[in-house]
Amino acid sequence: MFTLAGLRIPVIAAPMAGGASTPHLVVAVGEQGGLGFLAAGYKTPEVLERQISAVRGTTTHPFGVNVFLPQAPASDLAGVERYRRALEPQALARGVTLPPSRSDDDWFAEKIDLLVALRVAVVSFTFGLPSVDVVARLHQVGTSVVATVTSVEEARQAESRGVDALCVQGPDAGGHRGTFHTADRPQNIPLPELLAAVLSSVGLPVVAAGGIRSGSQISALLDGGATAVQLGTAFLRTDESGAPQAHKNALADPRFTQTVITRAFSGRAARGLLNAFITEHDAGAPWAYPQAHQLTAALRADAGRRGDADGLALWAGTGYRDATAEPAADVFTRLWQDACVRVAT
Template identity: 55%
Template sequence: MQLPVVVAAPMAGGASTPALVAAVNEGGGLGFLPAGYLSADALAARIGAVRQLTGRPFGVNLFVPDVPADRALVDAYRERLRPEAERHGVELPERIAPDRDDWDAKVEALLADPVPVLSYTFGLPSPAEAAAFRAVGTLQIGTVTTPAEARAATEAGMDALCVQGPEAGGHRGTHRQAAVPDGRPLPELLGAVRAVTPLPLIAAGGLADGAAIAAVLRAGAVGAQLGTAYLRTDESEADPRYQQALAAHRGGTTVTRAFTGRPARGLRNAFIDRYEPDAPVGYPEVHHLTRPLRAAATRRGDLEAMHLWAGTAHRLARTGSAAGLTEELLAQASASR
């Protein structure tokens, strides 16, 4: 299949709904359903919902499990966070069970009932898994943040690459959680990746209007992936206060491990300033550790303690239908090329 110019990023945790996926499709883009944090059964239900809403191709994104975190580092961070938990009347988990995000069951389910497009974040499938998906006709996209990761994804048999620059909101998709993300701006990173692979490239990071999309197309990408731009649309289920903060926040964005143990870009707030210096490498263990704190902050509407993932162009995110936004982005990009 030919990849559309506009791709909606798979935003795990609630924002990317089946309705959002379908609306992006109807607007002429490619909608992506996130599998992260879902069980295989819950993912199957959402795939079914997407199929009820659109007959066009759509994608599913998988989180690739990494090695377990250093337990001592996670335990030390728990102690650092304990006063915060006591202040807000919540308990932090004392033991965090191993979590592979139901990887094996999801792979089995997606092989039994294939989807048109599958992308991977935080790593790559095994050679046997990649070959199995190829055999059932699923187009596979590897998320990469460095030329070295692009080489590995090419050798793994990916059909295309999503090149994620440092401007992107949410988690940076490094193949190893301890890796230091490449800090080159997206246009430079695109050029460096293009030099090591012949695969089609989808650019991601800080893209929110047609001019930005046209710029990455001129730089050699075949498409642009946007996430933050869709957070305020009608079909998004992002918390309303979060949506408002995207437009009103003046404090900028920053990359932090404080909420999940993996580098992720979000609106800078007091929680990040207070705890980032002590945050360890440790995904998904830190994600589970801070979950009660994040849930309590959301209940209170405390923007200084919520995780508010956002790319650098967050103030350009607009309200309205996702289909209408997609159509507008495609028209703007065409006019700017």
């Protein structure tokens, strides 16, 4: 079974749902000695299978797949409908039809069946914990299981579920916070402090994640007990990233001056660049995932086609200004070399 300790270089490319994490990015990171991740979120099992095949057709290095846990049905259905009415003028102006809201498990059972059949080296979970049965099925085929956690309590629950490692996500992370419940308000404990608290409470290997953008951070977190570190935003502008060009450009655009936690796009807490959509809609968005995500999907797709960064979910960690437009291998190598220099000195 794969273990994090077996990585030649303890650096992981975060799974970024929505298209950023491509097979090309996974391969590039794996070839450098790290661990790449595909994001299963929002993909059909058929698309996920094709991406797994694409990676395996290019490299023999291990890689991971991240899966979203199904969420409890939204309790604020009235809030979802109010949000629909608030979005309708914008949709009408763009010629976009808002889809009906519905319960959606993101093909969870089918994806687990697929990952068991394909014997992927690592499967990580976000937005909750897999059942003991799911963990056992993955273990039976030699798959290592990782749980995303944002607090000590979540880490303890994950350990009791029998997972092999934890991805500890700090508050500076871009994209969705991995809290177990949709309406959870994420904690703001700095990553180094959260890492130390988790390591003192559980006996599992830990991946440190969230806002990591420099070699000094990498070396400090590894010195602090992390088995590996995970970076997402650092790879968003790379050649291999599948993020929309408008998203890549926004990370370097001086018009966008800060990141904020918002539920405007998905109904769940997520960090992204403050733009016009967030300014207009965050206050009225319900805590309702995936219903709010479904409502805004067509608007986001339209913004992507038009290259309108003010209508996109510009997920980004707090260190977004350090993201560079170059091959992923160059980003990986530079950060690791800098981390090694910091350790040597």
